[in-house]
Amino acid sequence: MRLAIAGLGLIGGSIARAIRAGRTAPAIESIAAWTPGGAGPAAALADGVIDRAAGSLAGLVEDADLVILAADPLTCLELLDELARLPVPDEPPTVTDVASAKRLIVERAERHGLNFVGGHPMAGLEVAGYPHARADLFAGRPWVLCPALLARPIDLERCELLVEGCGATRRWLDATEHDRAVAAISHLPLALSAALVEAIAAADDWPLAEALAAGGWSSATRLARGDVAMGAGIAATNAVELARRIRALGSELDGWLADLEATPDDPVATAARIATRLGAARLKLGALD
């Protein structure tokens, strides 16, 4: 199987490193890579992590069996458009991606008639770029696969081999089901983290608040420190499900307001109501001692 990776940052680079280092490597004949601008392919070629650095998307996918779009969601959409403009080979390659939202991307691939399986490895780091790529980034992590309409059995097999080669655990999911789940555990926390900063850091007493900030503030705002274009692309390609989750959270906050303000002169009664909320949350987290 000949791999072609479009985008060789943290995720694409870690795929290349994992495949090269892995036990399934014999099944992989070669790894080619291309990025529109990044320095990843040249560095990876020098490292012996890939076999070929292509000069264009057309050059990359030529002779490829599995094309991996390892870019942010909006770039993945563009790359699908570009792939669709290339001449169709006799044996069209399998195309997959690694973006954090799947429905729009799967639909775009279907519109273009590509043999596509959407993918999402549930792993990442705070840092970006090929220099941070690690062979063990996906080890033991779930890797969601969402077959599009025109996915052939060979496409499913190739993607399974990819996931296995990266040491991850394959999970077949419907794209919408995937997007709902990641809106909950990944995209809503990102939006909340940024909204928290927007709400607090714009207030006129921010300098004092910042001076007092401790560990709680750091962990609550960690996600807001991530890459802006990546975060925006993720939210924009999962806008419907993210909005649904934001509304659900808003309902809970309305409940908090009611509980905080019901007995303004009785902090003990207020604490009892809030303890019920916090206790329920902790139970759900499975973190009760």
Place this chain on the structure above:
Amino acid sequence: MRLAIAGLGLIGGSIARAIRAGRTAPAIESIAAWTPGGAGPAAALADGVIDRAAGSLAGLVEDADLVILAADPLTCLELLDELARLPVPDEPPTVTDVASAKRLIVERAERHGLNFVGGHPMAGLEVAGYPHARADLFAGRPWVLCPALLARPIDLERCELLVEGCGATRRWLDATEHDRAVAAISHLPLALSAALVEAIAAADDWPLAEALAAGGWSSATRLARGDVAMGAGIAATNAVELARRIRALGSELDGWLADLEATPDDPVATAARIATRLGAARLKLGALD
């Protein structure tokens, strides 16, 4: 100066350890401790960290120069009530506390005519109890002091000596000003973390979402894993300011909803709006590369 610590968990125990280990220790004649139920004082006596384990609050404060209430906010309110019921000595001690909200506590102390300086060391750990107490817990951290109406110069001096002895940096603040700031950087993040769990973990697709959860979910829900009674007491004794911050956050989330839903068929335009939000948040965090 004779210290008397009511409550000898993580914070009270760390105060005792810091004072005992510190350079200002010569100024501290003795350390006594008492808790209503915990095992801290006996353990600290065995460790040589305190000089006396008292059998009651009355026994604790007898002959004390500085009484430190090292308990959760609601317990601090109760301890103030109990202190007010004790006979007033010829030279009333200085009373301070370490709770995370100050206005209600300062007002209660004023109502009882105590010589009180509210205190809040901006430090903590995920764990509780005397066994986790560390002499360096407060090193280099801010320690807010909020003098009540009847605070005498000697009360301010004693509290400064305490803060200095713990290696922290003293910051005088009005109690309401303090409560506004910590509502922003500490209490709102806690409420958000719990509301996130409530909103997401109650949904019917929670098992799938949980299976896919990665680092982002862990950091977003870290605060919801803390002590329930402590969190409820904090929220209840700072309910007004916390509610104000929750409303400010709600306004930001309304803005997110508008931005996510304005151009449902144009993810590129949506991403541009969200990027503006994320970029502004990141600028405010001072985290731009």
